[in-house]
Amino acid sequence: MNAPETLELRLGSIAHGGHTVARHEGRVIFVRHGIPGELVNVVLTDAGETAKFWRADVVEVLEASEHRVPHIWDQADALTHRDPVGGAEFGHISLDYQRVLKAQVAAEQLTRLGGLKAEDYNFPAVQAVPGNADGLGWRTRMSYSVTESGHLAMSGFRSNELTEITQMPLAHPGIEAIGLYSVDFSGIDRVEVAVSSRDDSTVLVLLSEVLPGAALRVAKQLPEGVNLAVFSQMGGSAADGKGELEVITGNGWLTEQVLGNFFRITGEGFWQVHRSAATLLTERVMDLTAPESGEVVADLYAGAGLFSLPLAEAVGPQGRVFSIEGAPGTHADAKKNLAQTPQVTVTRGRVERLMRQLAREAQLDAVVLDPPRTGLDKQSAAELATSGVPRICYVSCDPAAFARDTARLMARGYELDHMEIHDLYPHTHHMESIGLFVRR
Structure with a gap:
């Protein structure tokens, strides 16, 4: 063409x-x-x-x-911009209808990839997140590119062209309030920003520096109280955990609070993006998994210990929790967050390898897993089935991956006992599914 x-x-x-x-x-x-x-x-x-x-x-x-409806964000509106930026691709659709469309997508994926029959399953509606009626201001984590002139930018779908941005309506107000769009980021390749859901005045800015001294110059332009850190290895980012993190001002971490528990999340660590997601998901996972005192539970792709800590409290000192995470920065966070919980074993490694070892060493009563967007691979699903664990609570941010893994688990002796979908990504096509699988 x-x-x-x-x-x-x-x-x-x-x-x-x-x-x-x-x-x-x-x-x-x-x-x-x-x-x-x-x-x-x-x-x-x-x-x-x-x-x-x-x-x-x-x-x-x-x-x-x-x-x-009128688009929530002019720079993402295809009717006014030749190359609209990504990140709000449903911003022209009413919120209620966005959820109708997402439910249709989930049902189609579960039917086509998951092998479920519509007459056998009542596919769930997509639930709105309480307290976020307009679907705006929910992103506690943002990632930006930088233009040649030093301004924050984003790109469109399947596009390498950068568009300078002056606002991001989905970003948490705490991020928008520190004046990032007027800062000169020359010499910086990538800017990643996080705000604490517990204290929206606590902001952490992470820079990937390509010119020595650029981070110090940026620090002078940011308001007091902003935590600033730089990845000293070129190309390092909070997403991949590469590069050594050097704190310029404040701390290199944020503190989050979920249902009375505190979590330290560093720049390299992972945390749920929606400001209400950590609490909502923890409540639902604990309710569906229903851990009891003395049980043995595995928390796979455990992140910073969001589910591991309440699981440990539920099984008590007579129980055990195996918390497994592969990313180095996030694993380091988990070790800190779970250090005072002796019934938790925190391990870094690939899930498919460690599940095989775990199945030999422990009789699991339940498994909680929250894998990356790609979902489980065949080997991980096979190892889960081999373990014979009676119930699996699966958290997924991709309906296609969830559907494929549903088929894999059902083929290995499990049935989907319960499923629910939450709109943790308003004004985008993404959604969060939670399924409870029980062994037949």
Whole structure:
């Protein structure tokens, strides 16, 4: 394709990934920024003649859906920007209808990939998060690129082009309040920002420095009280845990509080993004897992110990919890957070390897797992089944991965006893699923 081509299309059903499905002369086209049923003009963004399908963005709405609303963020609006930034791809859809579409996606994935039959399962609706009626200001973690002129920027879907941004409506007000968009970040490759859900005035800024001295110059532009740290190894980031973290001002960590427990989360560590997610997920996981005194529980992909700590409290000193995490920075956080809980064994390593060892050494009563977006691999699912654990509580941020793993677990003797979906990512296509699997 030499140049973008405009087509008039009637948009079909919603698809996983934030697209609607349309067809043109027998060709499937995945369209972003539309709503099922709309008549639109689109610009093709990926339309090779030999491609199995094409991609396109809506640029004009000819017949609008009743569920279309003014976009929450101008810079992410495809109707006003040629290359809209990502991160709010459902921002043009009413919140209630966003959840209807997400529920449709989840049901389609569970049917197609999970092998579940609609007549046998009552697929759940997507639940709103209490206290977040407008779906804004929920992101306690943000990651930005930096333009050549030193300003914060983001890119569009499948795009390498940076767009300078002046606000981010989904970012927590504590992040927006420190004036990041007026700071000169020249000499910085990446900026990552986190705010404590416990104290929204406590902000941690992490810099990936490419020019020596750039971080010190940035520090002079930030307000007092902001914690600032820099990754001394070029290319290091909070996401991958690479590079040595050097604190410039304040601390290199934040303190979070969930149901009375305190957690130290460093720049390299992982924490749930939605400001209410840690509490909501902990409550639901504990309710579904129902650990009892003296039981043995494994917490896989355990992060900083969010579930491990309340699980340990539930099983008591006569029980045991095995907390397993692979990421080095997050594992270090878990060791600190669980140091005063002797019934917890904190281990760093790959889950599929350690599960095999764990199954030989302990008779597990329950497993809690919250894997990355890709979900379990075949080996991990096999090791779980081999362990014979009677109940598994599975937290997933991707409906396709959850559906694939549902099929894998059901093929190995488990059934999906309960499932619920929470809208922890408003104005995006993402959702959080929790399933309880019990052994047949």
